[in-house]
Amino acid sequence: MKKILGYFVGIGLSMATGYVTGLLLTPASGDDLQTQVRNRVTQALAEGKQAASAREQELLAQFNAAKHTPLA
Template structure:
């Protein structure tokens, strides 16, 4: 019982010290940091959408070729050095 209590006290103290250190040492205020995270996340989402659209177009072209009976060539993965 004593070990468990000591562990919880240590956990709480560590969380408290870590939280205070994070607040004091953060390079940006909360709203600034949230804005930066939001901007970066939106950029990543847009990049993912563009990549998905390009891949979809590529697969649709391959499907059309397959339907017409055109042989589809599949390139092997590049060899690792």
């Protein structure tokens, strides 16, 4: 019984320590952090779509060039 009690006390202390550490080390409030993460994800997705579109155009140009090249 002492081992189980000690286990749960350890879990509780660990959770409390993690919570306090998180509060002290977080650079921004929760809302600000969510906004920053959302903006970064949106920007990354936009850049990814732009890169995919550019690559698609490049591959289409290569395909059209290969389509008009006679076989050897």
